[in-house]
Amino acid sequence: MTLSVSHSNPSLQADLQITGSKSESNRLLILQALYPNISIENLSNSDDTQVLQKALEQGDGLIDIHHAGTAMRFLTAYFAVKEGCEVEITGSKRMKERPIQLLVDALQRMGADIEYLENSGYPPLRIRGKKLHVDSVKLKANISSQYISALMLIGAALPKGLEILLEGPVTSTPYILMTLEILQNAGLKGKFVHDRIFIEPAKEIAPVSIAVESDWSSASYFYSLAAISDSAEIRLSNYRKDSRQGDSALAEIYKNFGVETKFQGNSIVLKKSSQQRARSIKEDLRNSPDIAQTIAVTCLALGVECELKGLHTLKIKETDRLQALKNEMEKFGARVKITDECLKLYPASSLNTQVKVATYHDHRMAMAFAPLALKVPVQIEDAGVVSKSYPDFWKDLNSLGFKTEELV
Numbered sequence: 012m013t014l015s016v017s018h019s020n021p022s023l024q025a026d027l028q029i030t031g032s033k034s035e036s037n038r039l040l041i042l043q044a045l046y047p048n049i050s051i052e053n054l055s056n057s058d059d060t061q062v063l064q065k066a067l068e069q070g071d072g073l074i075d076i077h078h079a080g081t082a083m084r085f086l087t088a089y090f091a092v093k094e095g096c097e098v099e100i101t102g103s104k105r106m107k108e109r110p111i112q113l114l115v116d117a118l119q120r121m122g123a124d125i126e127y128l129e130n131s132g133y134p135p136l137r138i139r140g141k142k143l144h145v146d147s148v149k150l151k152a153n154i155s156s157q158y159i160s161a162l163m164l165i166g167a168a169l170p171k172g173l174e175i176l177l178e179g180p181v182t183s184t185p186y187i188l189m190t191l192e193i194l195q196n197a198g199l200k201g202k203f204v205h206d207r208i209f210i211e212p213a214k215e216i217a218p219v220s221i222a223v224e225s226d227w228s229s230a231s232y233f234y235s236l237a238a239i240s241d242s243a244e245i246r247l248s249n250y251r252k253d254s255r256q257g258d259s260a261l262a263e264i265y266k267n268f269g270v271e272t273k274f275q276g277n278s279i280v281l282k283k284s285s286q287q288r289a290r291s292i293k294e295d296l297r298n299s300p301d302i303a304q305t306i307a308v309t310c311l312a313l314g315v316e317c318e319l320k321g322l323h324t325l326k327i328k329e330t331d332r333l334q335a336l337k338n339e340m341e342k343f344g345a346r347v348k349i350t351d352e353c354l355k356l357y358p359a360s361s362l363n364t365q366v367k368v369a370t371y372h373d374h375r376m377a378m379a380f381a382p383l384a385l386k387v388p389v390q391i392e393d394a395g396v397v398s399k400s401y402p403d404f405w406k407d408l409n410s411l412g413f414k415t416e417e418l419v
């Protein structure tokens with residue numbers, strides 16, 4: 012489905028509740044499967060959470076996790092320790108191109124029984140769950156933090172707990188800290204000091220209820236909308252000042268574009284009241300890779316030059332996000348240079364109109380480019396991809412006065 016997206020009033024007002032964080036939800040679902048005493052509030056309604064939940068209910072046989080990276084990585088570790096279970100985990104065509112070798116190697120060194128069913132190093136996998144006795148493992152830490160979180164989530168269920176020794180620079184660190192905090196909220200014990208993580212063993216935990224905060228990565232599109240608008244007051248509920256999510260860095264980053272964040276009770280209010288903004292920005296996003304597309308498109312809309320670095324993980328996400336950003340931003344007339352970890356944007360003085368934005372099966376391409384409609388009407392191809400993390404995205408955009416129309 013291609014959607015044409017337009018907007019005629021550059022002044023935005025809304026009061027919304029975005030669904031729960033898929034990162035927090037997927038960690039909690041794995042922990043709940045290991046420790047049934049956990050109850051979860053405000054679970055994400057994203058596809059990525061639903062496929063994980065279904066896989067856990069299914070418990071064995073053929074499991075298809077579609078595009079969900081966290082589900083693939085977390086379930087690999089989970090089923091490796093689920094004695095007596097045998098599963099085949101597969102996913103979308105793209106999932107079969109997203110590497111998992113570092114995690115599989117680590118689990119195999121711990122004694123796990125995992126086989127590659129097509130290409131070595133990539134899903135699909137066959138896993139026969141068994142008791143793992145090795146309690147210390149080394150792991151290269153700059154490819155994906157999801158491998159580390161996956162091991163942390165099963166650590167407490169191992170007989171002697173688990174020590175994880177991180178090798179080399181660490182990427183996406185806030186996601187590792189999120190895992191640790193969630194373990195601690197559940198009453199489990201762990202620590203992360205320098206390059207060593209240790210998770211203490213625990214057979215059971217006391218009953219506990221844990222609330223999922225709304226998703227900050229999804230909030231990024233409203234930051235972008237506020238930045239591009241003439242004026243905005245957007246209230247988003249169920250956010251915390253002391254968030255576990257690294258993408259809460261948005262509040263600081265969007266000051267560059269005149270967007271102020273006020274924390275009021277359990278809500279954030281994004282306010283744009285001045286047209287002042289930086290002429291160019293430089294950001295290192297190694298801790299918040301999922302907001303790179305949002306920030307790049309905000310800059311494209313506002314004619315702000317930008318240099319984004321720390322983007323080395325973007326090539327192995329839902330698509331090669333660096334190449335996808337370059338292709339699509341150039342359609343609007345911008346000049347874009349990319350390397351393996353950096354993107355430089357030189358926007359044009361005006362934006363080309365009626366551009367068809369390709370989305371490459373990547374929810375964030377669709378959502379990052381939609382706010383451009385405040386400047387020029389845009390067409391977003393395969394607009395349904397948003398359901399990977401934010402199924403209500405288009406509905407929420409409509410509530411801000413955007414017109415969306417399906418093209419045939």
Ligand SMILES: O=C(O)C1=C[C@@H](OP(=O)(O)O)[C@@H](O)[C@H](O)C1
Nearest residue numbers: 034081155156157183186300324
């Ligand atoms: O642990 C998580 O929930 C995530 C970690 C990040 O991945 P990498 O660690 O692979 O960068 C992030 O991009 C992804 O959307 C979610």
Ligand SMILES: C=C(OP(=O)(O)O)C(=O)O
Nearest residue numbers: 078079080081301328329
């Ligand atoms: C990279 C993402 O997800 P995953 O790696 O879990 O597929 C994302 O949501 O931007």
